[in-house]
Structures are given as C-alpha cells and as structure tokens.
Amino acid sequence: MKGVFFLLEVSGLSFHYQPHVPVLTNLTFSVLDGEIVGLLGKNGVGKTTALKLILGLLPLEKGSVCLGNYSLDLHPMQYKKQINYVSDSHDIYNNLTGKEYLNFIADMYEVPSETRSKIYTPLIEAFQVEKYLNSPIKKLSHGTKQKIAVIASLVNDPLLWVLDEPMTGLDVESVQVLKELIQSRAAHGKSVLFSSHILEICENLCDKIVIMQAGTLQKTIELRDNPSYISLEDIYLEVVNDVPMDKGFSIKQNNP
Numbered sequence: 001m002k003g004v005f006f007l008l009e010v011s012g013l014s015f016h017y018q019p020h021v022p023v024l025t026n027l028t029f030s031v032l033d034g035e036i037v038g039l040l041g042k043n044g045v046g047k048t049t050a051l052k053l054i055l056g057l058l059p060l061e062k063g064s065v066c067l068g069n070y071s072l073d074l075h076p077m078q079y080k081k082q083i084n085y086v087s088d089s090h091d092i093y094n095n096l097t098g099k100e101y102l103n104f105i106a107d108m109y110e111v112p113s114e115t116r117s118k119i120y121t122p123l124i125e126a127f128q129v130e131k132y133l134n135s136p137i138k139k140l141s142h143g144t145k146q147k148i149a150v151i152a153s154l155v156n157d158p159l160l161w162v163l164d165e166p167m168t169g170l171d172v173e174s175v176q177v178l179k180e181l182i183q184s185r186a187a188h189g190k191s192v193l194f195s196s197h198i199l200e201i202c203e204n205l206c207d208k209i210v211i212m213q214a215g216t217l218q219k220t221i222e223l224r225d226n227p228s229y230i231s232l233e234d235i236y237l238e239v240v241n242d243v244p245m246d247k248g249f250s251i252k253q254n255n256p
C-alpha cells in the first residue's frame with residue numbers, strides 16, 4: 001500500500017559551497033512510502049545539491065534529513081544502508097570494468113554473492129548490457145554507463161531510490177525499462193525520488209512533484225489531485241516564471 005508513513009523527511013536544509021552564496025535555503029519536503037516524487041526546477045536551482053545532501057555526499061550545514069526511523073546525522077550507517085543513488089555523472093569509476101563496478105557496489109552494501117546475482121541478472125538482461133561488462137567503464141558510451149549505474153544502485157533493494165536526471169542519454173527501450181522499474185518498486189512499497197527536466201515523464205510517473213525555486217521549495221503538487229485538463233507544463237511554467245496559467249498556455253501555442 002502507498003503513502004502510509006513519511007519515509008524521507010527533509011527539514012530546513014540550507015547549504016552553500018562558497019561563503020555568502022547560498023545554494024539552498026530552508027528546503028523542506030517529504031516522500032511517503034511507495035511514493036514516486038519528481039524534483040523539478042530550473043538549471044542551477046540546487047536539485048543535485050539537495051540530492052547529494054540527502055545521500056550524505058555533502059556535509060549537512062543546517063537542517064535535518066531522516067529516512068524512516070534513522071537520522072542521517074545521528075545514525076549515518078543505518079540511514080545509508082536503506083538508500084541508493086544514480087548520479088548524473090559516472091566518471092569516478094572509469095578504471096573499473098562494468099563487472100568490477102557492480103561487485104564493488106555490492107561489496108560496499110555487504111550483499112552476499114548469491115543475492116547480488118539474483119538482483120543483477122534480470123537487470124543486466126533487461127538493459128541488455130551483458131556484452132559490455134568486461135570493458136573498462138571509460139570506454140563505454142554515456143548511456144551504457146548510465147544503465148550499469150542504474151543496475152548497481154538496486155543491489156541493496158533500497159527503501160529510497162534516488163536518481164539524478166536518470167533518463168538523460170538513455171535510448172527509448174532503456175527509458176521504458178527504467179520507467180517500469182520505478183513503477184514496480186513503488187508498487188512494492190519502495191519510494192523513488194528523481195530530478196528531471198522532462199515534464200511528460202514526471203507527469204506520467206510521479207505521485208507528487210516538488211518544484212524548487214531559488215534554492216528552496218516553491219510548490220508541492222499532488223498529481224493524483226490535479227485535474228487532468230491542467231498539464232504539468234502549465235503548472236510548472238506558472239510556478240517558476242510567475243506566468244498565469246492561461247498565459248503559459250498561450251506561450252506554448254505560439255511556439256510550436
């Protein structure tokens with residue numbers, strides 16, 4: 001069943017890379033169990049930064065992040081065991097082969113070899129990457145790296161699967177596989193949080209949309225409550241550009 005309790009609770013996150021240049025300011029939102037949440041916002045608004053903070057890849061400056069009963073600050077190991085991530089860049093593991101990378105991630109999560117093979121085998125088949133697994137990652141195309149990263153990120157069967165612009169660079173068949181994976185995980189009570197600029201995909205997949213503006217939450221939209229005659233694109237344009245809904249629609253009409 002979907003949406004019984006808060007799985008991820010992000011409260012009051014603030015962050016800056018450089019002194020006096022805030023990137024996030026008091027960002028607050030939540031993800032329920034079994035919920036698919038899309039994180040939207042203009043380039044540079046802080047989506048990747050927010051995801052990295054949630055993953056514990058950047059130090060928490062202000063605010064808190066909890067996953068189930070575990071706080072990232074107080075129980076980092078228990079917290080991190082329940083989460084996994086597909087980054088928007090895969091360059092740091094360039095010298096490993098695909099197979100070495102998959103085993104490395106499985107080792108990090110202490111997944112026994114029988115379990116990892118049960119998880120990896122159908123995913124390797126679905127994404128058709130078997131023939132690339134013995135090549136160094138640096139020789140693979142962006143899309144193939146992305147598929148291997150997606151496969152690796154499911155080895156611990158995470159309660160929360162976090163993906164940063166996961167569809168970028170994937171071919172049509174792989175986007176389909178990824179969409180089905182996201183839906184199937186949610187159907188089994190697991191949650192998914194992903195950033196994207198592709199509104200059609202968000203509209204089709206997500207239960208909830210979180211729109212960021214100037215490093216903070218601008219609007220949360222429950223798509224189940226959204227009347228189908230208002231498109232996500234119209235709502236999004238209204239929120240980020242402060243354009244009224246009918247004006248947003250006319251902009252779309254004038255620019256086929």
Ligand SMILES: Nc1ncnc2c1ncn2[C@@H]1O[C@H](COP(=O)(O)OP(=O)(O)OP(=O)(O)O)[C@@H](O)[C@H]1O
Nearest residue numbers: 017018023041042043044045046047048049050195
């Ligand atoms: N390592 C870094 N050092 C300094 N500034 C950074 C660093 N990483 C990101 N930034 C800055 O932080 C801001 C937010 O970047 P971030 O990558 O989180 O945005 P985003 O919403 O994910 O963007 P996009 O949609 O283009 O992927 C930007 O102004 C960016 O230039």
